Amino acid sequence: MGAARDAAVGAVIGSAVGDALGAPFEFGPAGAFTARFPAPGAGGEMCGGGGWDRGEATDDTQMAVHVAESLLERGGLDPADVFARFQRWAAAGPKDIGLQTEDVLTGGLPWDAAAREHFRVNQRAAGNGALMRAATSAVYFAAQGRRATMAAGRRLAALTHGDPAAWEGTALFHELVRAALAGEDPLAALPDALTHVPAEHRERYAVVLDPGWHPDDATEFNGAVWPCLGSAVWAVRTTRTFEDAVRAAVDLGGDTDTVAAVTGGLAGAVYGYDAIPARWTRPLHVPLPGAGRRVLGAAELVELAGRLLTPQRG
Numbered sequence: 001m002g003a004a005r006d007a008a009v010g011a012v013i014g015s016a017v018g019d020a021l022g023a024p025f026e027f028g029p030a031g032a033f034t035a036r037f038p039a040p041g042a043g044g045e046m047c048g049g050g051g052w053d054r055g056e057a058t059d060d061t062q063m064a065v066h067v068a069e070s071l072l073e074r075g076g077l078d079p080a081d082v083f084a085r086f087q088r089w090a091a092a093g094p095k096d097i098g099l100q101t102e103d104v105l106t107g108g109l110p111w112d113a114a115a116r117e118h119f120r121v122n123q124r125a126a127g128n129g130a131l132m133r134a135a136t137s138a139v140y141f142a143a144q145g146r147r148a149t150m151a152a153g154r155r156l157a158a159l160t161h162g163d164p165a166a167w168e169g170t171a172l173f174h175e176l177v178r179a180a181l182a183g184e185d186p187l188a189a190l191p192d193a194l195t196h197v198p199a200e201h202r203e204r205y206a207v208v209l210d211p212g213w214h215p216d217d218a219t220e221f222n223g224a225v226w227p228c229l230g231s232a233v234w235a236v237r238t239t240r241t242f243e244d245a246v247r248a249a250v251d252l253g254g255d256t257d258t259v260a261a262v263t264g265g266l267a268g269a270v271y272g273y274d275a276i277p278a279r280w281t282r283p284l285h286v287p288l289p290g291a292g293r294r295v296l297g298a299a300e301l302v303e304l305a306g307r308l309l310t311p312q313r314g
């Protein structure tokens with residue numbers, strides 16, 4: 001695999017692996033993963049539980065695949081089409097769906113009004129539910145450069161999240177993956193990326209993305225977009241391998257599938273597909289409610305990721 005392809009496939013598979021690895025530990029306490037699997041590399045970590053089969057990816061990856069298939073079939077970003085796919089998915093009864101995402105997708109409003117209206121009424125919409133599904137779109141838009149990939153991240157996030165703070169977390173993740181796919185160090189790219197976040201959102205992200213920040217410093221549950229992205233960056237910054245980064249993420253407890261999905265997406269882009277343990281990819285599978293009875297296996301997800309890197313346009 002070439003370096004760019006290894007990084008692209010690493011981002012998509014890494015995110016799915018983190019999602020499936022973290023799912024059984026969702027809403028559990030910090031340290032639960034290490035307590036059960038003390039030695040890295042020992043095996044058995046992809047264990048299932050909490051209603052999830054071993055290797056089963058959750059809503060994070062399911063939505064990311066729907067985004068990917070829309071981008072590829074529409075030849076670019078067609079927000080109405082992505083929203084319609086999300087609606088079919090939500091209506092097909094996925095095992096898990098974020099509360100806010102469900103409200104927005106099932107509320108009966110059109111794609112360009114639903115999230116905005118939800119935010120207007122509720123005033124709280126800065127969950128991590130758009131950031132969690134961004135690995136596929138981050139790969140797809142990477143080749144279009146920083147401005148375009150950050151803009152696409154915002155537009156995709158805005159489909160379900162009316163709070164611009166959630167858009168900026170997704171935009172930053174897109175930019176970090178773009179840097180990794182370009183062979184740069186995404187952590188070194190962070191300060192510059194922050195300058196492209198609107199001033200009213202910049203400071204809050206600067207805090208959680210600072211090298212001195214620790215997930216214990218979070219002022220919200222890690223289901224919120226800021227500590228989720230901050231925790232993912234922290235996990236990558238403070239470890240040296242894909243496996244250790246994702247272990248650190250799951251071990252934070254809380255919204256473990258999503259924090260590990262975001263971490264795995266970033267770590268996969270940094271270390272590449274070849275660095276993801278085969279014992280974690282082998283049982284990986286992605287059920288796709290809303291798209292027939294399809295279940296994507298790891299090989300199909302690898303193939304999908306490869307197509308995102310070289311979009312077939314027109």
Ligand SMILES: [Mg+2]
Nearest residue numbers: 058059060257
């Ligand atoms: Mg999930």
